[in-house]
Amino acid sequence: MRHPTRTFRILATALLALALAGLATPDTHAAGLLIADGGFGGRLEIEEQTVEVTINNGVAVTTVNQVFRNLENRQVEALYTFPVPKGASVANFSMWIEGREMVGEVVEKKRARQIYESYKQTRRDPGLLEQTDYKTFEMRIFPIGPRAEQRVQISYYQELDFDNDWATYVYPLATTTREAIDSRTQGRFALTLEVASEVPIAQIESPSHGGDFAMATHTPHHVRASLETTGGDLNRDLVLAYRLSRPRTGLDLVASMEPGEDGYFLITLTAGEELGKAEDLGMDYVFVLDISGSMNNDGKLGLSRSSLDAFIRALGADDRFEIVTFNVAANSLFQELRAADAGAKDAAVAFLGDQRARGGTFLEPAIRLAYRYKDADRALNVVVLSDGMTEQRERQTLLRLIGERPGATRVFAIGVGNEVNRPLLEQIAGAAGGLAAFVSRGDDFERQARAFRRKLLRPAATNLAITAEGGGLYDVEPRTLPNLYHGAPVRMYGRYREPGKVKLNVRGDLGGQVFERTLFIDMPGEEADNPEIERMWAWHRVQRMQKEADRTGGRENVVEEIVRFGEAFSIVTEYTSFLVLENDAEYKRWKIERRNALRIERDRRSQQRVRDKLAALRAQSADLGPVTRADEAPAGATPAVSRQAPQRQPATSSGPGSSRGWDLSPRGGGGGGAIDPLTAALVAALGGFAWSALRRRS
Amino acid sequence: MSARGIATVVLLALPALLAALSPGAPEALQYDRASIAAGELWRVVTCHWTHWSTDHLAWDLAAFAVLILLAWRASPAHTLSIVGLAAVFIPAAVWVALPGLELYRGLSGLDSALFVYVALATVRRELAERRRGPTLIVLLLLAGFLVKVLFETLTGATVFAESAGYVPVPLAHLVGGLLGTALFLAGGRREGQRVQNSHSTLNEGVMPSQ
Numbered sequence: 001m002r003h004p005t006r007t008f009r010i011l012a013t014a015l016l017a018l019a020l021a022g023l024a025t026p027d028t029h030a031a032g033l034l035i036a037d038g039g040f041g042g043r044l045e046i047e048e049q050t051v052e053v054t055i056n057n058g059v060a061v062t063t064v065n066q067v068f069r070n071l072e073n074r075q076v077e078a079l080y081t082f083p084v085p086k087g088a089s090v091a092n093f094s095m096w097i098e099g100r101e102m103v104g105e106v107v108e109k110k111r112a113r114q115i116y117e118s119y120k121q122t123r124r125d126p127g128l129l130e131q132t133d134y135k136t137f138e139m140r141i142f143p144i145g146p147r148a149e150q151r152v153q154i155s156y157y158q159e160l161d162f163d164n165d166w167a168t169y170v171y172p173l174a175t176t177t178r179e180a181i182d183s184r185t186q187g188r189f190a191l192t193l194e195v196a197s198e199v200p201i202a203q204i205e206s207p208s209h210g211g212d213f214a215m216a217t218h219t220p221h222h223v224r225a226s227l228e229t230t231g232g233d234l235n236r237d238l239v240l241a242y243r244l245s246r247p248r249t250g251l252d253l254v255a256s257m258e259p260g261e262d263g264y265f266l267i268t269l270t271a272g273e274e275l276g277k278a279e280d281l282g283m284d285y286v287f288v289l290d291i292s293g294s295m296n297n298d299g300k301l302g303l304s305r306s307s308l309d310a311f312i313r314a315l316g317a318d319d320r321f322e323i324v325t326f327n328v329a330a331n332s333l334f335q336e337l338r339a340a341d342a343g344a345k346d347a348a349v350a351f352l353g354d355q356r357a358r359g360g361t362f363l364e365p366a367i368r369l370a371y372r373y374k375d376a377d378r379a380l381n382v383v384v385l386s387d388g389m390t391e392q393r394e395r396q397t398l399l400r401l402i403g404e405r406p407g408a409t410r411v412f413a414i415g416v417g418n419e420v421n422r423p424l425l426e427q428i429a430g431a432a433g434g435l436a437a438f439v440s441r442g443d444d445f446e447r448q449a450r451a452f453r454r455k456l457l458r459p460a461a462t463n464l465a466i467t468a469e470g471g472g473l474y475d476v477e478p479r480t481l482p483n484l485y486h487g488a489p490v491r492m493y494g495r496y497r498e499p500g501k502v503k504l505n506v507r508g509d510l511g512g513q514v515f516e517r518t519l520f521i522d523m524p525g526e527e528a529d530n531p532e533i534e535r536m537w538a539w540h541r542v543q544r545m546q547k548e549a550d551r552t553g554g555r556e557n558v559v560e561e562i563v564r565f566g567e568a569f570s571i572v573t574e575y576t577s578f579l580v581l582e583n584d585a586e587y588k589r590w591k592i593e594r595r596n597a598l599r600i601e602r603d604r605r606s607q608q609r610v611r612d613k614l615a616a617l618r619a620q621s622a623d624l625g626p627v628t629r630a631d632e633a634p635a636g637a638t639p640a641v642s643r644q645a646p647q648r649q650p651a652t653s654s655g656p657g658s659s660r661g662w663d664l665s666p667r668g669g670g671g672g673g674a675i676d677p678l679t680a681a682l683v684a685a686l687g688g689f690a691w692s693a694l695r696r697r698s
Numbered sequence: 699m700s701a702r703g704i705a706t707v708v709l710l711a712l713p714a715l716l717a718a719l720s721p722g723a724p725e726a727l728q729y730d731r732a733s734i735a736a737g738e739l740w741r742v743v744t745c746h747w748t749h750w751s752t753d754h755l756a757w758d759l760a761a762f763a764v765l766i767l768l769a770w771r772a773s774p775a776h777t778l779s780i781v782g783l784a785a786v787f788i789p790a791a792v793w794v795a796l797p798g799l800e801l802y803r804g805l806s807g808l809d810s811a812l813f814v815y816v817a818l819a820t821v822r823r824e825l826a827e828r829r830r831g832p833t834l835i836v837l838l839l840l841a842g843f844l845v846k847v848l849f850e851t852l853t854g855a856t857v858f859a860e861s862a863g864y865v866p867v868p869l870a871h872l873v874g875g876l877l878g879t880a881l882f883l884a885g886g887r888r889e890g891q892r893v894q895n896s897h898s899t900l901n902e903g904v905m906p907s908q
Contacts, residue, residue: 503733505725516750518725519800520732675757675806676866678846683761683813686839689832690768690820 043071044078047149051171053193054610055160057254058268058489059532060169061607062088063155068144075143077120078150083136085170088158089539089571090137092600093129093578096151103597104129104578105587106570108563112577115590116140119581127152127580131572157532157539162488165202165245169193171238190228194614195242197221198252199270204242213240222614244270251504253521255496256530263496263523265473266533267466269481269506270489282318284337284378286370287311289352290386290416292327292361297387300416301357304385307414311383312348315340322373323348326366327359337373361386367401367411374406382411461508461515464490468504471523472497477540484508493537499525531599531606538569546574570596703770710781711763713747714805718755724748729789729802742789748803758805765812772819776885777812784811784877791873802867810874811881813843818882847871 048067053060070076084090093104107115109130119126120142128140144150160167171191195201200220206213215225225240249271257263287308295301308323315321320337321344324330333351338344363386370382382405402411413426464481476494484490496502499522506517542562549555559575566576578596581587587594675683717723729745730738749755769777788807792799817840824833850868 501736516725517801518728518730518733520736675761675809679806679809679813679843679871680757680761682839682843683764683809686813686817686820686836687764687768689824689836689839690772690816693820693823693827693832694768694771 044076044144045069045071047188049189051189051191053169053171053191054607055167055169055193055195055197056530056532056610057196057198057252057266058160058162058167058491059254059266059536060158060160061091061155061532062158062171063092063153065151065153067149067151068141069149070144070147073146075145077140077142078144080139080141081132081136082139082154083172084156085158085172087161088156089535090129090131090154090156090578091535091570091572092153092155092596092603093127093139093580094153094600095127095141095580097580097582101153102127102580102582103594103600104580105592105594105596106567106572106576107579107592108567109575109577112579115579115581116142126582128577129154129572129579130577131574137572157535159491159536162244166241166243168239168241173237188228188230190226191238192226193224193240194611195223195225196610196614197242197244199244202243202245204240206238206240208237208239218614224614251506251519251521253523254530254533255524255527256533257496257499257524257527259526262472263499263527264534264537265494265496265523266530266536267492267494267504268489269464269466269484269492271461271484282316282320282378284373284375284380285311285315285319285321286324286337286373286380286382287321288324288326288363288366288370288382288384288386289355290327290361290363290384291325291355291357291359293358294361294387295357295416300387301355304416305352305355307416308352308385309349312340312345315345317341320378321348322370323351324366324369325355326361326363327357328362330366330369332369337375364401371406371409374409378408380406380409382409383414384411385414385416387416464506464508466492466504466506468502470498471500471502473502475537475541477537477544479544493533493540495537496523499523528602529606529609531603535569535571538565539571541565542571542573568595570599703767703774706770706774706777707763707766710766711759713744714749714755714759714762717744717748718752724803729792731793731797731800734793743785745789745802746785746805746808749805750803754804758809761809762805762812765809765816768816769812769819772816773885776815776881779885780811780815780878780881781808783881784808784874787877788870788873791869792867795869796867799867802870804870806866807870807874810843810847810871811878812874814840814875814878815882817843818879844875847875 045068046066047069048065050065052063052065055061066080068078068080070078094101095104096102104127112128112130116126116128126142128138130138132138139152139154141150141152160169195204198221201217201223202220204215204217204223204225206215206225209227212229213225213227215223217223223242227238250269252268252270254266254268255263256265289304289308291301295304312321317340319340321340322335322337323333325332333348334344363384367382367384371380374380405411461484464484466481473494473496476492478492481490481492501520502523503518503520506515506519508515542565545558545562546555549558562573562575565571566573572578579592581590581592584594717727727741727744728748729741734741749758766777766781769780784807788811789802792802817836820836821833821840824830824836847868850866851872
């Protein structure tokens with residue numbers, strides 16, 4: 001039998017360890033959660049955080065530089081958990097070891113973890129960055145010496161969401177999930193954002209930090225915004241939105257091709273202003289609001305209320321609506337569709353104000369209830385506001401249910417907050433002929449609501465298909481194009497074998513009529529300015545493989561392929577991680593190819609070229625004199641000053657990236673000899689007289 | 699109406715229907731600036747028989763059939779000349795004057811040429827018979843057409859809202875109208891004499907009974 005004193009000593013030591021671990025307060029900061037992991041924990045802080053964002057034709061490259069400091073007098077392991085925005089793909093992780101940058105490499109997830117753990121035991125310098133779920137990434141660094149600092153760099157790529165010509169960039173800061181934490185930065189925080197766009201930028205603003213940003217419109221194709229703070233309050237997401245103005249419907253092409261390799265392309269199809277005319281005959285809406293317990297986190301219920309208020313206020317006099325709330329059960333406000341008059345809107349706002357978040361999430365009964373409101377002669381839009389935390393087992397049932405929706409019914413999903421289950425909501429919307437949108441704290445809800453309603457009113461074109469002759473185009477993503485909405489472009493990625501002229505046929509249904517255009521585009525032979533589209537192509541491919549596997553029941557068959565893509569294109573997935581080792585010799589030892597090191601070198605050269613071109617544009621615009629200086633304004637909204645006429649087709653590149661645009665619009669691209677009613681009447685009248693004259697002659 | 703005339707109407711109108719019914723045909727036959735530049739010259743002529751939509755086809759084709767019937771009765775040779783020349787000259791004018799227009803489809807350019815030709819031929823006939831009222835009305839119809847085309851050409855606006863998927867090209871109507879006028883004038887003297895003779899013969903035939 002063990003001696004009681006010894007047992008007590010062991011117990012006391014264990015309690016002391018637990019107490020010390022508890023005292024090691026997790027130090028949380030903007031844009032993530034930083035803790036000293038394992039052992040006795042410890043105190044860490046982010047001394048400096050600089051964010052550089054370059055948005056090149058809708059693809060954003062965000063590079064985050066962070067300096068961590070260990071506040072302990074001993075070695076600790078830093079664990080930094082951070083979310084990335086919708087559709088983002090982590091594309092690089094670097095650490096500075098003995099003053100030298102070591103670029104990480106993508107390795108199969110389990111192997112990366114094993115290698116990392118093996119180094120931890122020898123107290124050498126590994127770093128590991130892995131994806132924990134669809135939205136969260138974890139970075140582990142060991143060891144950080146006593147009072148030492150550690151510099152790291154993370155880059156991620158993402159496509160921006162477009163809503164009614166507004167592109168929104170969100171840098172997630174409101175991600176803390178624990179109460180009573182200090183959300184003020186300890187050191188310097190700086191964010192610089194450069195937007196380069198082939199389509200002219202009409203306006204830029206920050207709905208979240210309007211007055212804090214300094215913005216400058218250098219040319220209609222290049223805008224810059226920056227924010228800098230020391231010890232500031234950064235508990236809200238940083239949101240920047242800019243509006244593009246493409247006067248005519250058209251295609252924009254961005255390509256990337258290395259000598260001797262097949263190229264990559266991104267074709268963006270945008271509905272122009274001429275497709276914006278639509279008659280508002282009124283529609284039916286059922287807003288399905290999630291009031292489950294998870295909506296309590298991060299103020300998501302409040303966010304949903306604000307969004308829903310704005311959506312309901314934006315309804316027209318001919319619209320009818322109903323609100324359904326759900327947690328473990330579904331409940332409705334009116335038990336009927338009510339005309340969107342002032343009284344109904346006020347009742348809805350009051351009803352929303354009474355909602356409290358509690359209980360589990362069971363979306364299916366709510367969707368079934370919503371379908372019951374379908375009237376035979378009116379289109380029904382079911383708008384789901386949820387953080388999408390539906391149980392995994394419900395997915396298949398839910399998707400089946402959506403497949404069984406009544407005719408002329410669309411399901412639109414609005415994800416609320418940064419924790420939202422985006423893949424699920426996108427899958428729901430995609431399966432239901434609708435689309436998904438995401439709202440974040442700091443968004444302009446009224447603008448979002450107006451834009452969303454416009455999209456509900458009219459897809460500009462449905463059943464879209466783009467086919468090509470020539471160029472050897474292949475591996476196109478997505479395989480089926482979604483509907484084209486006014487102000488929300490459709491993007492198509494792919495690869496091509498042969499540079500030169502390619503004949504594209506664009507076909508779709510436009511207001512019940514077939515819309516068809518043929519045009520010739522030039523695929524470049526060598527193009528080094530847009531390497532980001534290579535990763536975006538691979539990322540889309542991986543996403544599709546995962547979605548298809550989920551639909552068909554299991555991912556076992558696609559894991560190997562996903563790992564291959566992750567390693568080849570240096571993208572972190574649920575099955576691949578970034579691993580940083582101390583030096584090149586260590587990579588060799590583990591037989592890890594330095595693919596990412598090469599890729600990063602190339603990416604940086606390209607980004608430098610883009611920055612140089614932007615700098616040249618800035619210098620050029622500065623030469624123009626007072627107009628440019630007048631544009632410089634530390635304001636929330638900056639109207640872009642147009643110095644150039646809208647592009648002609650094919651458009652020559654005016655921005656720093658290399659892209660080209662072609663108008664598809666009728667006025668510019670497709671005309672027709674048309675007999676209108678007046679001419680027809682003239683013909684008919686003439687016919688009468690001429691026939692009569694000819695008969696007399698006979 | 700002779701069988702030959704009906705056959706001509708059918709032969710000239712049928713390709714438009716066939717093109718509309720054959721998948722891919724409109725794309726292969728339409729005026730496509732880039733393809734024409736690449737050597738696909740048939741598009742210059744075939745573009746008239748392609749259309750953007752069923753509505754577009756129905757209106758253009760109905761007018762075409764009526765006008766071909768009328769023009770054929772007035773002069774088969776002139777009808778074929780008008781269709782042949784307008785089919786080439788209208789796309790040529792579009793090529794020169796509208797370099798930004800990538801695609802063009804529709805019969806209405808030919809309709810315009812035939813409309814003006816038939817109207818002028820009817821005016822001449824009515825004048826020959828000294829029927830002032832009908833002459834004036836037909837002239838007014840002609841003037842209405844010309845004013846509309848000129849207004850659309852000069853302002854770039856359309857009298858009626860543009861159709862989904864394409865916009866009318868007034869230049870095609872203007873060029874068509876000018877060609878119709880030119881061919882009427884070119885064949886005017888001989889045709890005028892023929893009408894006059896025909897009128898005299900008719901009068902002579904009537905006179906004895908009076």
